[in-house]
Amino acid sequence: MAQTSTNTSTRIVELSSIIHEQTVKFDACLAANDLPTPSFDISCPLKLILPPEAQAARNAVLEATDELTNLMLGPLESLIPPPNSWISITALQRFKIANSFPPGTTSTFTEIASQCSIPEPDCRRLLRHAMTFYIFSEPSPGIVAHTALSKALAEIPPVGAFLGFVAEEMLPASTRIVDAMQQWPGSEESNETGFALVYATDTPMMEVVSCDPRRAQQIGHAMSFLNSRPGENVSHLVQNFSWVGTKLLVDVGGAKGTVGLAIARRDPDIRIVVHDNPEVITGTKVPDDLRERVELMGHDFFTEQLVKGADIYLIRNVLHDWSDKYAAKILGNLIPALKKGARVLVNDRVLPPPGALSPYKARQPRYDGFLSLPELISTSFFCWFRFR
Incomplete structure (x- = not known):
């Protein structure tokens, strides 16, 4: 501290x-x-x-x-905010600059500009700005080489998807948060946000994104990347919760099934149904060895739960994205499906008490909490409720 x-x-x-x-x-x-x-x-x-x-x-x-x-x-x-690395990262991701030549080889500004269809002066400025953040290097004048950071962007597609999601959806919306707070004081509505002002829409962000297959796929892959990071790794849930007696589990808002697949591999006796919007799960393939036990099903969690009688309904990293009003709706839509003894397992974040962490450790959860507006977030936790 x-x-x-x-x-x-x-x-x-x-x-x-x-x-x-x-x-x-x-x-x-x-x-x-x-x-x-x-x-x-x-x-x-x-x-x-x-x-x-x-x-x-x-x-x-x-x-x-x-x-x-x-x-x-x-x-x-x-x-004074530090130099904005997102300027370069957004351009690198959008123009696929990291994929313009293989890691382990070199290229030139001219070749990269041609490959990515951007003017050479712009290419040179963007890359040299990125280099100040250790993304690419210039080992000799005019020669561009990969670093570990640009290699990650080139070789791990979910990283690019996450950067694209933040650059296209989150960053523009974040610039209008204060405006939204002034226009709709205390609002819990998901269409009264910075996103709504940026895109001049009265449709909630997730509905807008879901109508565009590319953006829907991008957010699905972005969530998969987030689940793979050390602090969000599914192993914390899989290894620290008792799955004894679970035969059927429904992963509500489970994106592309990263969590469901991990649970299925951990326990061969559990059958998993992963729910998310059809646009998100489209194109996702379940590994051959798990096809008999893992199913991806299109479903909107703001409608009544389709799968009745499951032993566990898992809601992981979902509720913090919604105001209290809509978090209650998500939970309420499970009620008709619950059998006696069913459990609703919530794996999410909670904000620590003020002053409990150093400013460094508290910064990200407080930022997330501010963007989500109900203060639900931070250190990962899970809790469950059994219905009798």
Whole structure:
């Protein structure tokens, strides 16, 4: 947790010591587990599962670095937002620049511009801006090479889908949040939002996106990427909840089935039905070895639940996207389907008490909570309710 001190120099020296100590611990843990040291080189693994002690040291370094950076910048500079990496990332994703030449090879600004059908001066400016965030490098004048970051964008499609979803849907809407709050004070309606103002629509964002197959597929893949991140990894749910006695589970709003598939692989006795809008699940294939036990079914969770008598109705990372009014509707639509002894399992986030976390740790959940407007979010949790 961040500390205040009348002697700022003492605090900055303390933070630098924490950074050194925890970095040494992190490095030693990597070596002990035969894991590579962090690098921007394309040889760096794109996905690295850290042991708990390495993860703890990493978090300590990031937390101390965040506070030290802001102290070093001072009050005025800390108020000024950092250079917007999203300008470059959006362009890289939209023009498919990372896919214009294979990782491990090099290209030129001229070749990339031609491949991506953009003017060379624009290409050069975008790439050199991206390089300031370690995305691509220029090993010699005019020559462009991949880094680990651009390689991830090129080789992991869900990453591009997530970036596209944020750039196309979330970022434009976020610029009008304050306007929406002024126009519709205290609203719980999903069509009275920054998105509605940006796109001049009275239709909720998810309905707009669902009407466009490309955008619907993009959000489905984006959710799959989010579920794969360490903090959101489905293993936390799969390994820490008892599935004993479960024969049929319905994953409400389960996107492309990432969670359902993980549960099915964990327990061969469970049959899974994954629900989401038809536009989201279209084109998704269940692996051959799970086809007899996992089914993807188009369904709108604002209508009555179709599958009756399941043992568990799972609602994971859904409710925080909706105001209390609509979260209640989602839950209420399950009631006609519930049998005696059925469980509704909610796996989502809750905001910690104010001041319980450092500003660094609290920043993302508070940001998510503000965007969602009901303050439902943060640290992952699950709870369940049994109906008698």
